[in-house]
Amino acid sequence: MAQMELAGMPRRLFACTPSRLAAFEDCPRRYRMIYLDRPRPPKGPAWAHTSFGVSVHNALRRWWEEPIAARTPARAVQLVRLLWVEDGFRDAEHSAAWRERAAEMVAGYVGGLDPAAEPRGVERSVAARTDALAFSGRVDRLDERDGELVVVDYKTGRRPVTEQDARSSPALALYALAAGRMLRRPCHRVELHHVPTGRIAVAEHTDDSIARHVRRAESVASDAVAATEALGAGGDPDRAFPPRPGSLCSWCDYRRLCPQGQSAGPERQPWAALGDETAPVTEPRHGD
Template identity: 60%
Template sequence: MPRRLYACTPSRLNTWLDCRRRYRFTYLDRPAPQKGPPWAHNSLGASVHNALAAWWREPYERRTPVLAGILLTNGWITEGYRDAQQSGEQLARAREMVSGYTATLDPSDEPVGVERTVGTRTKVIAVSGRIDRLDRRGDELVVVDYKTGRRPLTPDDARSSLALAIYAIAASRMLRTPCHKVELHHLPTGEIVEWEHTDESLGRHLRRAEEVAVEAAEADERFRDGDTGGFEPSPGPLCSWCDFRRHCPEGQAAAPERRPWDALST
């Protein structure tokens, strides 16, 4: 019997690669184990992404830096902060981020898509995901991903991202337009790091995605048949930030517990 296509997102594939126990908690266990409290840095990231998406949906003449700040304030997500004061301070910081960033944009430069879902299929996977922004530059599409974390980015982050490569392939196939460039726009510094893929490097990412999908699909099948083995933990520093660490003794031993707002200052 031909195997069913493995339907996934890049995030699902990355979770399998990062930690199989977290994969099981996230995608297989039902009811899913209870997560820890919301993270302030996720609230900040979501608020900024929502504001930028809303900014592009406004009519051209309203797309000003001031409006970006207003949209951010109106949609500010307050979960995860230590208190109202910290939330307010971060709101001010994020407002500067979005108004500073939008001041560098040409509001008439209409993107091809904003928070656009794209997908593609191979003989192994049906993969889909949402692109923050898809631009057209000349004859090519460019995948743009917004980043709000503190860590500075390098071109290697853009080059090695499975998600960005999959988005480039999917966008290109759906819109029948070449797409090789992927960009990370680091909002806190305004820096843009980019990578120009070749057809070959994109193909390598897609084959990698298929390899991961085959492994994960087999594990999913075994799990459905009642075999819960093969979902070993991968303890390491990132366990501090795992939503499921309360259910994972190995993760608790590997990395210290963090408060929901700790990533704002690291």
């Protein structure tokens, strides 16, 4: 049942993470299955590309936790092997081959870093409130350079990142807003670090550009709240949360439960995204 609100009382803020907002934008039906359906429908098999990305992120987090003298490419290789996630690969040999590929990739990336440039935070939780949102998330790395904060997000997909990717990312803009407020430092620069190539895509936000991202996020939240209230009032789930068929359906955890998603694209093997050129350019979202 939709919640009653007293006249004159402020509307409850929508609690969200980057993943929650993106889930509704990508596909309202998938959003409903993840966040509203209880019990939650069973997910499909684990994805190898998710395991790959999580392993790289975990190794980089641990690398920064090492003493400065131990922050070497060789230690990065050890950490990838130590923290490797095996789920979703075709077999043990396939997993081992991608583990070594990840180790080489991470070693190359950290070889271009200054081990003594201590980040302000690694896997740092940040949060902020707006007129409509109670936003929270976890930043891969938060640097402080010349008195200003810089949001750093790691990417492990095959497609190199671009400045447009950095500029258009709602998550990075909201991270910048939250980090600046929490740590009381200017925060306008956001960076995507493409670990496979070492490429860094940069965007310099302004207060106005961050405000535009906030308005967009609040619009998504408003639509999600309206759909949830319609469902709570007894509305048809498929009308309140319609599917949004597209290329991402082949990679959806709930594809088996969605006839429209099954029609939108072929079923994929759990390891297909690692080498299939038709795989999505998006990556598993972090920060929840």
